[in-house]
Amino acid sequence: MSGHRAITLVEILVVVGVIAILMSLTLPGVSAVREGSRSNECAGRLRQLTVAAQSYANASREVFPAAILFELRSGVVRTVAWDFVQGGQGSIEPGPLWSFTDHPYEAQQCPSFLGSSTFGGDPVTGFNYNTSFIGAEGSWPITDSDGRVHSGWQTARKGLAMNQHRRPSETALFGDGGWQWGANKFMRAPSASVEMDLGIVYGGAQAYRHQGCTNVAWLDGHVRSVCRQCQGMHESATLLASPMGWPANGFLSNDDSAYDPR
Numbered sequence: 001m002s003g004h005r006a007i008t009l010v011e012i013l014v015v016v017g018v019i020a021i022l023m024s025l026t027l028p029g030v031s032a033v034r035e036g037s038r039s040n041e042c043a044g045r046l047r048q049l050t051v052a053a054q055s056y057a058n059a060s061r062e063v064f065p066a067a068i069l070f071e072l073r074s075g076v077v078r079t080v081a082w083d084f085v086q087g088g089q090g091s092i093e094p095g096p097l098w099s100f101t102d103h104p105y106e107a108q109q110c111p112s113f114l115g116s117s118t119f120g121g122d123p124v125t126g127f128n129y130n131t132s133f134i135g136a137e138g139s140w141p142i143t144d145s146d147g148r149v150h151s152g153w154q155t156a157r158k159g160l161a162m163n164q165h166r167r168p169s170e171t172a173l174f175g176d177g178g179w180q181w182g183a184n185k186f187m188r189a190p191s192a193s194v195e196m197d198l199g200i201v202y203g204g205a206q207a208y209r210h211q212g213c214t215n216v217a218w219l220d221g222h223v224r225s226v227c228r229q230c231q232g233m234h235e236s237a238t239l240l241a242s243p244m245g246w247p248a249n250g251f252l253s254n255d256d257s258a259y260d261p262r
Contacts, residue, residue: 036211038111038112038210039112039210039211039213039215039225041111042110042111042112042126042176042210042215043215043217043223043225045106045107045108045109045110045111045127046127046174046175046215046216046217046223047217047221047223048101048102048103048107049097049101049107049108049127049173049174049217050173050174050217050218050221050223051100051101051221052097052100052101052104052107053065053097053100053129053173053174054221055100056096056097056100057162059100062161062162062163063159063161063162064134064135064159064162065082065095065096065097065135066080066082066096066135066136066137066138066153066156066159067081067082067129067130067131067134067135067136067137067159067186068080068081068082068131068135068137068138068186069081069136069138069151069152069153069156070138070139070140070141070151070152070155071141071151071152072141072149072151072152076088077140077141077151079120080095080096080152081095081119081185082095082096082097082129082135082185083095083097083108083122083127083129083185084122084123086120086121086122090120090121092121092122092123105123105124108124108125108126108127109124109125109126109127110125110126110127110176110183110209111126112126112176112209112210113125113126113176113182113183113207113209115182115183116182117182117183118179118181118182118183118184119184119185122185125177125182125183125185126176126177126183126207127174127175127176127177127183127185128174128175128176128177128183128184128185128186128187128204128206129173129174129185129186129187130171130172130173130174130187130189130259131186131187131188131204132187132188132189132194132195132204132256132259132260133159133160133171133189133194133256133259133260133261134159134160134171134173134219134261135159136153136156136157136158136159137156137157137186138151138152138153138155138156138157139155139156139157140155141155142155157194160260160261160262164261164262165219165261165262166261166262167219167261167262168218168219168220168261169218169219169220169222170218170257170258170261171218171219171258171259171260171261172187172216172217172218172219172252172258172259173217173218173219174187174216174217175187175206175214175215175216175217175252176206176207176208176209176210176214176215176216177204177205177206177207178205178206178207178208178209178214178245178248178249179202179203179204179205179243179244179245179249180203180241180242180243180244180245180249181243181245183207184203184204184205186204187204187206187259188200188201188202188203188204188205188259189201189251189256189258189259189260190230190232190233190234190251190253190254190255190256190259191233191234191255191256192234193256198234198239199239199243201232201234202232202234202239202240202243202244203243203244205244205245205249205250205251206226206249206250206251206252207248207249208227208229208247208248208249208250209248210225212227213225213226213227214226214227214252216252219261226252226258229246229247229249229250229251230250230251230252230253230254231246231250231251231254232250232251232254233254233255
């Protein structure tokens with residue numbers, strides 16, 4: 001007779017249970033390491049965008065790129081946003097920052113956001129830009145009493161001039177954008193004193209997608225994470241649910257202190 005004893009079913013189940021427990025303990029750690037890596041990559045891309053925006057300003061008489069303009073050319077309205085230009089027939093062209101970074105296409109995609117854009121046909125997305133105080137925001141082309149058409153910078157609400165940037169290390173420039181339906185690319189300050197529209201403002205929040213934190217590139221060029229989600233000074237259950245999508249998304253401050261450089 002053989003001296004070896006066969007493994008019983010109970011023993012197999014015990015081994016399987018131990019393996020399952022070990023995997024349950026290990027997988028969250030692996031996921032955290034992966035997300036940490038993606039968050040670091042995200043921060044690096046935000047840093048590239050900040051350098052590109054500052055380079056643009058240096059080459060443009062200290063004017064930062066517009067957040068969005070509407071230009072009328074040959075009867076066709078072009079939507080010129082900070083990241084992409086959308087022309088007629090759904091065409092997508094490089095935005096104003098492309099010539100100031102070596103990897104513009106990659107730099108404008110958050111590696112932790114895999115959803116599609118909710119702004120036209122943008123091919124990549126995930127980041128937003130301080131539209132309330134830094135980037136100009138244009139209105140639709142208008143015709144004056146003399147029949148002249150005004151568009152682009154002519155109809156834009158200008159951002160604050162660089163000589164008004166007195167708190168650059170405390171002012172958000174780019175960040176992880178988020179609202180109820182995914183990502184947004186226009187960062188809004190919570191007071192609504194510029195936009196005068198709470199729906200637009202609460203749709204321009206930040207996404208706390210990096211293990212409960214959001215990455216922010218500040219006006220002075222440094223990048224750091226913010227882990228405190230703010231509901232804003234005009235919060236209500238309706239606004240928080242839609243369009244913000246709380247608690248996955250939120251503001252960087254309850255007032256405008258994280259957005260207004262003055």
